[in-house]
Amino acid sequence: xxxxxxxxxxxxxxxxxxxxxxxxxxxxxxxxxxxxxxxxxxxxxxxxxxxxxxxxxxxxxxxxxxxxxxxxxxxxxxxxxxxxxxxxxxxxxxxxxxxxxxxxxxxxxxxxxxxxxxxxxxxxxxxxxxxxxxxxxxxxxxxxxxxxxxxxxxxxxxxxxxxxxxxxxxxxxxxxxxxxxxxxxxxxxxxxxxxxxxxxxxxxxxxxxxxxxxxxxxxxxxxxxxxxxxxxxxxxxxxxxxxxxxxxxxxxxxxxx
Amino acid sequence: xxxxxxxxxxxxxxxxxxxxxxxxxxxxxxxxxxxxxxxxxxxxxxxxxxxxxxxxxxxxxxxxxxxxxxxxxxxxxxxxxxxxxxxxxxxxxxxxxxxxxxxxxxxxxxxxxxxxxxxxxxxxxxxxxxxxxxxxxxxxxxxxxxxxxxxxxxxxxx
Numbered sequence: 447x448x449x450x451x452x453x454x455x456x457x458x459x460x461x462x463x464x465x466x467x468x469x470x471x472x473x474x475x476x477x478x479x480x481x482x483x484x485x486x487x488x489x490x491x492x493x494x495x496x497x498x499x500x501x502x503x504x505x506x507x508x509x510x511x512x513x514x515x516x517x518x519x520x521x522x523x524x525x526x527x528x529x530x531x532x533x534x535x536x537x538x539x540x541x542x543x544x545x546x547x548x549x550x551x552x553x554x555x556x557x558x559x560x561x562x563x564x565x566x567x568x569x570x571x572x573x574x575x576x577x578x579x580x581x582x583x584x585x586x587x588x589x590x591x592x593x594x595x596x597x598x599x600x601x602x603x604x605x606x607x608x609x610x611x612x613x614x615x616x617x618x619x620x621x622x623x624x625x626x627x628x629x630x631x632x633x634x635x636x637x638x639x640x641x642x643x644x645x646x647x648x649x650x651x652x653x654x655x656x657x658x659x660x661x662x663x664x665x666x667x668x669x670x671x672x673x674x675x676x677x678x679x680x681x682x683x684x685x686x687x688x689x690x691x692x693x694x695x696x697x698x699x700x701x702x703x
Numbered sequence: 704x705x706x707x708x709x710x711x712x713x714x715x716x717x718x719x720x721x722x723x724x725x726x727x728x729x730x731x732x733x734x735x736x737x738x739x740x741x742x743x744x745x746x747x748x749x750x751x752x753x754x755x756x757x758x759x760x761x762x763x764x765x766x767x768x769x770x771x772x773x774x775x776x777x778x779x780x781x782x783x784x785x786x787x788x789x790x791x792x793x794x795x796x797x798x799x800x801x802x803x804x805x806x807x808x809x810x811x812x813x814x815x816x817x818x819x820x821x822x823x824x825x826x827x828x829x830x831x832x833x834x835x836x837x838x839x840x841x842x843x844x845x846x847x848x849x850x851x852x853x854x855x856x857x858x859x860x861x
Binding site: 453456459460493494495496497498499500501504505508509510525544545546547548549563566568569570571581582585586591592593594595596597602604606607636638639640641643644646649652653655656658697 | 716
């Protein structure tokens with residue numbers, strides 16, 4: 447083979463080989479539109495009903511194999527105390543795994559703060575969980591494609607594929623992601639994907655005696671959750687971030703972040 | 704171009720080809736872009752099935768009915784009817800095969816989750832009968848006096 451031929455052939459081979467497989471998959475817009483599925487899971491939290499018993503947190507941890515006493519949780523309940531002098535106190539001891547049984551507010555390093563009943567203007571509980579955003583920033587930052595959104599709108603983490611870099615944990619504006627202490631990968635609420643895809647309630651919604659947590663299909667006009675979202679005034683957390691959260695709150699107030 | 708330029712270049716080209724080859728073997732066939740495009744669904748589809756196959760541990764209160772009829776009927780007629788059995792007894796898993804028994808938690812904290820009196824105007828908590836844990840019979844388990852499955856005060860025997 448002549449040197450010139452050899453060079454030409456190897457050039458052709460290498461440029462062919464370097465077109466990565468992903469680049470050959472063209473996305474058709476028609477296919478994308480046709481793929482609009484029947485289900486889009488959403489969640490409704492009614493803060494008026496929540497009593498702060500924390501059974502949802504316990505159920506979530508047991509259902510999803512999150513070590514009970516580890517300082518991480520997929521869902522938690524926050525207590526807000528709005529005082530008459532305008533101060534806002536918030537706490538969530540152990541994510542409310544054992545509920546709220548103490549009138550004093552847990553101020554972490556500063557210890558417990560006594561608040562007298564006369565000072566309190568308003569106080570309530572706000573359950574938090576993954577918002578399963580329509581524009582999830584955590585998914586955008588994943589360098590290896592280990593976290594993604596399913597066709598029915600749930601953001602999942604591929605535990606086998608995750609390299610544990612932690613970008614998604616930093617990228618979530620709601621702080622719902624954490625490093626799994628046993629699996630050593632990123633982890634987060636899945637809306638109990640294994641339960642909802644079998645027609646069961648999420649573990650937290652099933653555990654709630656007061657109906658403060660409910661999961662539903664937003665694409666089904668007869669779904670009770672969808673009806674409430676259409677007819678009542680609901681709010682979402684950190685709307686200004688443009689993440690389009692799919693966890694909706696009844697009774698949200700401006701103090702809640 | 705001179706030979707000393709091409710030779711290292713061949714090494715680089717060879718390496719790139721090798722990496723691409725390794726990638727073709729290492730990356731599973733179901734890895735790629737899906738419904739929501741490269742930005743939101745660049746993943747392994749097999750993982751969705753893996754998540755669906757995750758084991759459910761909570762069975763729901765209807766499951767207990769067949770075997771613990773007495774408890775279920777007592778509870779369903781009580782103010783506590785709204786509380787799922789598994790909240791107080793833990794997840795059923797494969798009970799009664801594995802585990803054979805569920806935990807019976809007699810701690811005061813179990814009841815105080817709902818009954819500790821907290822000043823929380825603006826939440827459902829104020830509608831629950833609250834007690835001051837420090838002064839309401841301290842040191843004694845609540846179930847010594849109250850029946851957890853039927854806490855009705857009017858029917859309470861001394």
